[in-house]
Amino acid sequence: MRLNRVGPGHRSLSVALVAFCVVALLVSVPIPGKATASLQPSAVQPAATSTYAVTWNGVDVSTAGTSSSALAIDFSQSANLNFTWSGTSAPVTISDARLQMYYFGFAVSTRDQIVSNPPTNSIGHIPLSWTPLSINYLLEGVYRLTASFIAPNGTTMYSENFYVRGNAPLGFVAVIPIVLLLIVVYELYGLVRSGRYAAFGRKSAGPPPSSPPPTSETETPAGESPPPEEPGAGTPPPSGGGS
Amino acid sequence: MSATSHGVGCGVVLGIVIVIFLQQVAYLDLSDLVPALEYLVIGAVVGGLLGAGIGWLLGRSYLSRHPTGETAAPK
Numbered sequence: 001m002r003l004n005r006v007g008p009g010h011r012s013l014s015v016a017l018v019a020f021c022v023v024a025l026l027v028s029v030p031i032p033g034k035a036t037a038s039l040q041p042s043a044v045q046p047a048a049t050s051t052y053a054v055t056w057n058g059v060d061v062s063t064a065g066t067s068s069s070a071l072a073i074d075f076s077q078s079a080n081l082n083f084t085w086s087g088t089s090a091p092v093t094i095s096d097a098r099l100q101m102y103y104f105g106f107a108v109s110t111r112d113q114i115v116s117n118p119p120t121n122s123i124g125h126i127p128l129s130w131t132p133l134s135i136n137y138l139l140e141g142v143y144r145l146t147a148s149f150i151a152p153n154g155t156t157m158y159s160e161n162f163y164v165r166g167n168a169p170l171g172f173v174a175v176i177p178i179v180l181l182l183i184v185v186y187e188l189y190g191l192v193r194s195g196r197y198a199a200f201g202r203k204s205a206g207p208p209p210s211s212p213p214p215t216s217e218t219e220t221p222a223g224e225s226p227p228p229e230e231p232g233a234g235t236p237p238p239s240g241g242g243s
Numbered sequence: 244m245s246a247t248s249h250g251v252g253c254g255v256v257l258g259i260v261i262v263i264f265l266q267q268v269a270y271l272d273l274s275d276l277v278p279a280l281e282y283l284v285i286g287a288v289v290g291g292l293l294g295a296g297i298g299w300l301l302g303r304s305y306l307s308r309h310p311t312g313e314t315a316a317p318k
Binding site for chain 2: 067078177180194
């Protein structure tokens, strides 16, 4: 194998480097309590006397604050959300109810319900209907959503994080899981066949291949190389320039 | 390319893909960037190490079953 050519110093250095990387990664893994605590609080705290609430098909989304208690939804069905606020000490103006879905920290889907000429009230609600048809056949799994109350000046008055577990149509017809499964199968096949590459490594460690052995006349087919002594016996005459 | 390095390549890809697949089947939450990247890096490292070991073992097994290249003197 090719590793046989690597000196012991290089090998120990590479092993030490890999061990250092593994230890550094394992140390940097957040503890579960710390990880869940960073997901729980909302981005903006409401006023002390105000009450903001968001319901998803009649279910309060505050009950789905963790990924383990995610709302089971169907990406092919529309969801009716209701953004309500009440009991605010001072009347507030909410001009936009926003729903965002996050994947790898980026918003992959955003739905806004903008209210034209929003009234200033201490009580109000904004209905929002969201049908994630664009990701219906693409994604499934657990995702974090953020429901936000936006003021006319762009200030987020209140936002709440919650989790949904989206199911693909028929339970499995989504592009990304199928593609991932195909990649897994292909790489497993490549891993199983990786032993054959040891032969290549051994060949490259050896001397370069010598010139091919001379072929005997008995092995050469008769039609491929006509003997020079009989130029006109077995070969057709040259065609010349005639048309 | 040796069997070990080929196993490392396959293992790294497998580790990353399995992490993303676990999110798709609702075993992991990759909504936030920082834990998602940590999961991916850990999956790649663990997969690479396992792939290296598997590739090395399979390479030895293959060479024991196909003793070709006698010109390379084993140490």
